[in-house]
Amino acid sequence: MNRLIIRGGRLFDPSTGTDGIHNLYVMGGRIASFKPADRDTTEINPGPGVEVIDARGLLVTPGLIDVHTHLREPGFEYKETIRTGTLSAAAGGFTSILCMANTAPVNDNESVTRYILEKAKEEGAVNVFPVGALSVGQKGERLADMRELKRAGCVAVSDDGMPVVNGGLMRKALEYSSVCGMPVISHSEDTALSGSGVMNEGAVSTRLGLKGIPNAAEESMIARDISLAELTGGRLHIAHVSARGSVELIRMARGKGLKVTAEAAPHHLTLTDEAVGRYNTNAKMNPPLRTVADVEALRAGLRDGAIDCAATDHAPQSIIEKDVEFERAANGIVGLETAFSLVYGLVADGLLPLNAAISALTINPARAMGLDRGTLKVGSVADIAIIDVNRDWTVDPLKLKSKSKNTPFTGMTLKGVIVKTIVGGRTVFSAD
Amino acid sequence: MRFKSKDLLGIEDLDSQDIELVLSTAGSLREVSEREIKKVPTLRGRTIINLFYEPSTRTRTSFEIAAKRMSADAVNISVSASSAVKGETIKDTAKNLEAMKPDCIVVRHSASGVPHMLADYLKCSVVNAGDGAHEHPSQALLDMFTVKEKKGTIKGLKLAIIGDIGHSRVARSNIYGFTKLGAEVVVAGPPTMMPPGIERLGCRATFSMEDAIADADVIMMLRIQLERQKESFFPTIREYSMLYGLDEAKLKMAKKDVLILHPGPLNRGVEISPAVADGPYSMILDQVTNGVAVRMAIFYLLLGAAKE
Amino acid sequence: MKSRLVMDEKGIERATARIAHEILERNRGTEGLVILGIPTRGYGIALRLQSIIEVIEGVRLPAGAVDATLYRDDLGIKKEQPFLKKMEIPIAIDGKTIVLVDDVLFTGRTIRAAMNALMDFGRPRSIQLAVLVDRGHRELPIKPDYVGKNIPTSLKEGVKVRLQEIDGSSEVSVIEKE
Numbered sequence: 050m051n052r053l054i055i056r057g058g059r060l061f062d063p064s065t066g067t068d069g070i071h072n073l074y075v076m077g078g079r080i081a082s083f084k085p086a087d088r089d090t091t092e093i094n095p096g097p098g099v100e101v102i103d104a105r106g107l108l109v110t111p112g113l114i115d116v117h118t119h120l121r122e123p124g125f126e127y128k129e130t131i132r133t134g135t136l137s138a139a140a141g142g143f144t145s146i147l148c149m150a151n152t153a154p155v156n157d158n159e160s161v162t163r164y165i166l167e168k169a170k171e172e173g174a175v176n177v178f179p180v181g182a183l184s185v186g187q188k189g190e191r192l193a194d195m196r197e198l199k200r201a202g203c204v205a206v207s208d209d210g211m212p213v214v215n216g217g218l219m220r221k222a223l224e225y226s227s228v229c230g231m232p233v234i235s236h237s238e239d240t241a242l243s244g245s246g247v248m249n250e251g252a253v254s255t256r257l258g259l260k261g262i263p264n265a266a267e268e269s270m271i272a273r274d275i276s277l278a279e280l281t282g283g284r285l286h287i288a289h290v291s292a293r294g295s296v297e298l299i300r301m302a303r304g305k306g307l308k309v310t311a312e313a314a315p316h317h318l319t320l321t322d323e324a325v326g327r328y329n330t331n332a333k334m335n336p337p338l339r340t341v342a343d344v345e346a347l348r349a350g351l352r353d354g355a356i357d358c359a360a361t362d363h364a365p366q367s368i369i370e371k372d373v374e375f376e377r378a379a380n381g382i383v384g385l386e387t388a389f390s391l392v393y394g395l396v397a398d399g400l401l402p403l404n405a406a407i408s409a410l411t412i413n414p415a416r417a418m419g420l421d422r423g424t425l426k427v428g429s430v431a432d433i434a435i436i437d438v439n440r441d442w443t444v445d446p447l448k449l450k451s452k453s454k455n456t457p458f459t460g461m462t463l464k465g466v467i468v469k470t471i472v473g474g475r476t477v478f479s480a481d
Numbered sequence: 482m483r484f485k486s487k488d489l490l491g492i493e494d495l496d497s498q499d500i501e502l503v504l505s506t507a508g509s510l511r512e513v514s515e516r517e518i519k520k521v522p523t524l525r526g527r528t529i530i531n532l533f534y535e536p537s538t539r540t541r542t543s544f545e546i547a548a549k550r551m552s553a554d555a556v557n558i559s560v561s562a563s564s565a566v567k568g569e570t571i572k573d574t575a576k577n578l579e580a581m582k583p584d585c586i587v588v589r590h591s592a593s594g595v596p597h598m599l600a601d602y603l604k605c606s607v608v609n610a611g612d613g614a615h616e617h618p619s620q621a622l623l624d625m626f627t628v629k630e631k632k633g634t635i636k637g638l639k640l641a642i643i644g645d646i647g648h649s650r651v652a653r654s655n656i657y658g659f660t661k662l663g664a665e666v667v668v669a670g671p672p673t674m675m676p677p678g679i680e681r682l683g684c685r686a687t688f689s690m691e692d693a694i695a696d697a698d699v700i701m702m703l704r705i706q707l708e709r710q711k712e713s714f715f716p717t718i719r720e721y722s723m724l725y726g727l728d729e730a731k732l733k734m735a736k737k738d739v740l741i742l743h744p745g746p747l748n749r750g751v752e753i754s755p756a757v758a759d760g761p762y763s764m765i766l767d768q769v770t771n772g773v774a775v776r777m778a779i780f781y782l783l784l785g786a787a788k789e
Numbered sequence: 790m791k792s793r794l795v796m797d798e799k800g801i802e803r804a805t806a807r808i809a810h811e812i813l814e815r816n817r818g819t820e821g822l823v824i825l826g827i828p829t830r831g832y833g834i835a836l837r838l839q840s841i842i843e844v845i846e847g848v849r850l851p852a853g854a855v856d857a858t859l860y861r862d863d864l865g866i867k868k869e870q871p872f873l874k875k876m877e878i879p880i881a882i883d884g885k886t887i888v889l890v891d892d893v894l895f896t897g898r899t900i901r902a903a904m905n906a907l908m909d910f911g912r913p914r915s916i917q918l919a920v921l922v923d924r925g926h927r928e929l930p931i932k933p934d935y936v937g938k939n940i941p942t943s944l945k946e947g948v949k950v951r952l953q954e955i956d957g958s959s960e961v962s963v964i965e966k967e
Contacts, residue, residue, distance in 0.1 A: 252677065254677075255677055255681070255682070256493075256678070256681065256682065257593055258593040258612070258613050258616070258650060259593050259594075259615075260614075261676075327597050328594030328598060368572075369570060372570035372571050372572050372598075373571055374571070374592035374594065374598075375592060375593065376593070376613070505872070505873075506872075509856065510859075512875075512876050513859075518909045518910075521859040521906075521909070522859070522860060523864060781870060781873070782870070785870035786865070786867050786868060786869050787865055787867060
């Protein structure tokens with residue numbers, strides 16, 4: 050049986066409360082044991098079938114989990130494929146990703162789900178968990194066959210990208226989610242309020258002469274979704290929270306004990322609408338970058354647990370979508386390869402405890418989506434990230450593994466380099 | 482003297498010296514349009530492309546005449562933004578135009594920021610002839626020129642801008658320009674058309690037209706797009722006109738020697754009454770005349786010296 | 790920077806007075822004359838000539854300014870374009886005798902530009918050229934009709950004219966450039 054030994058790293062696993070210099074033993078793709086390095090007297094005989102990784106000075110965590118990516122396949126392979134998207138994930142330390150249903154065709158039936166899973170099995174570098182569409186064709190009219198999707202391998206449903214405007218439909222989806230055991234991921238946006246807005250509504254949009262999207266477009270819909278979660282008892286996960294009022298609403302809902310989880314994207318945790326600068330379409334996404342007050346509220350939410358997940362909303366777009374008029378440019382940025390460093394940057398700046406940061410990237414998303422991942426407890430699948438948090442790197446879009454290069458972080462120096470990504474005991478990414 | 486930038490993208494980027502330079506240069510050039518032979522050889526051999534993605538006979542003609550009076554060759558390209566080739570990126574557009582070796586591209590587009598994107602890709606000069614709801618620098622410069630000519634100075638004046646501030650590039654450029662030259666600017670319009678944080682541009686904002694025009698030296702009326710009523714920015718045109726239209730009764734609240742500006746085209750009887758539009762305080766036709774001189778000055782300052 | 794005084798206020802006054810007399814003599818009076826100076830100091834001298842002639846003849850000739858900047862042949866070569874000055878043509882110049890006035894005549898290129906500018910305003914009967922200083926080094930076939938003073942110079946030198954009404958004091962000096 051293949052063995053992998055990761056020696057001398059700082060093992061950091063919120064799920065087991067582990068933090069210390071440990072040797073980690075992997076056997077047959079699962080965690081066999083871990084022991085404090087100074088008391089570990091195991092004799093290691095390197096040989097065939099035994100790989101030893103020297104992790105001294107490095108952070109060893111459960112493989113990161115991203116509950117919000119767009120792999121674009123099938124349908125938009127010129128932006129990203131399952132192959133390139135999972136390579137990008139691996140380069141970002143992610144071992145499991147959830148891919149959204151807004152492909153062409155939409156992932157609203159088992160044949161699309163199966164296609165994605167088979168393709169991921171053949172070509173994927175990391176674990177891919179499909180998110181099924183909430184409504185047929187993401188049209189917001191009829192519920193998709195959630196049980197069929199679940200059976201085929203979907204782990205959640207969402208019309209992400211297409212807000213569910215119809216409250217009645219959202220109610221039914223939440224009711225059904227209880228039966229299926231799948232959370233509903235809500236892209237909460239009142240499209241009548243966001244209108245033709247293309248960035249945050251505020252002083253910057255006024256200065257640039259761009260139509261704005263008010264915080265209320267998100268907050269009011271989250272309020273509705275929370276009400277419906279309370280009404281139905283369904284499992285609600287709020288995607289990409291961007292506004293300060295939203296954090297408040299989610300905090301209250303969780304305080305009441307509702308089954309509500311929520312994610313914030315690294316870009317919303319680090320950038321404001323000023324990043325739009327001179328019409329930089331790589332700073333255009335939905336929900337938009339907000340203000341300092343919103344960024345601070347999101348960070349506070351991540352600290353106190355109101356926001357429990359950090360998720361990338363990795364949304365590859367080609368230059369055909371991005372090198373156009375700002376108002377016509379497509380939303381979204383690639384995020385998998387910058388996510389860890391951006392979240393860790395908050396830790397390095399003393400704004401976020403390491404435990405909250407790693408939890409938000411490992412065990413919390415696993416729990417939110419009911420995945421048996423995000424932990425290094427003995428017996429679990431050996432999905433591991435090894436990270437050098439003391440090393441800096443500079444974002445060069447051309448060096449990203451993603452097929453698309455739409456990042457607003459070009460040229461920025463970030464903290465934390467992914468050294469190795471291990472999926473099921475097998476190394477899928479190694480830094481040069 | 483030349484601009485610090487190769488482009489004229491917005492008044493926000495200019496300082497008061499740049500603005501004064503354009504105004505004084507325009508002052509010298511205005512005489513050319515009064516001559517029998519309305520042409521000087523200054524920009525012989527220069528090519529200027531007027532790239533208009535949005536119909537605008539007035540602005541395009543003004544730029545075209547300005548170019549021709551300076552002896553530059555002006556070529557007009559009209560593209561309807563909706564029919565713009567899909568799949569062609571801004572960079573493609575820029576590189577295609579550049580291949581024709583123009584010295585300057587004057588661009589008008591319904592989307593904010595397009596001139597800026599073009600300028601980043603192009604070696605030649607780019608002049609913003611109006612981008613979305615962002616800026617319309619040549620309009621603001623001609624407005625400042627017109628006011629300075631009549632009042633001698635802009636410093637210390639009170640300018641009231643009335644109407645649809647949110648959708649107005651003319652308002653934004655003028656707020657920057659007039660405040661940079663030391664005027665007090667007050668904007669007024671319905672709350673639905675007042676964008677958040679407009680004060681950060683340097684003006685005061687009010688919903689009361691009366692408050693804005695009280696003791697104003699200059700009143701700038703913005704054109705109201707009648708289709709905004711369908712989008713419920715105001716309930717009826719009649720109501721808008723009563724609250725934010727300029728008529729002789731409201732005019733009495735301003736200074737005795739007030740100047741009335743309007744970027745045109747007018748909605749007579751909506752934002753401005755015919756009597757006021759044609760009255761003694763109206764500078765509307767002076768603005769048009771001065772527009773040519775100001776645009777000649779812009780071309781002189783951008784194209785009059787050796788290329789970099 | 791070395792500077793050598795070649796004319797003082799008195800010298801300038803004498804030279805302009807003589808030019809005024811020569812203009813009147815050559816044109817047999819003031820009939821049809823228009824005096825146009827090239828800004829800034831050529832225009833200053835033009836106004837001086839206008840006053841002197843008014844004293845002598847009791848006639849105030851129309852005087853104005855011709856800014857030649859827009860007609861310069863070096864605009865596309867210079868790194869910075871010059872400030873534009875005023876063009877002030879006081880009357881229709883068709884059939885008039887124009888006395889074009891500049892402070893220093895050097896290569897002749899400014900005069901060429903000014904003559905082209907004038908032609909755009911009409912068809913004068915003739916153009917005569919008056920300069921306070923002729924420093925030589927002509928590059929175009931241009932010859933002044935009235936000269937205050939011939940000052941041979943080298944190309945390393947510059948000639949600086951100051952006028953009381955513009956600069957606060959009057960003098961002509963030759964400056965050696967580095």
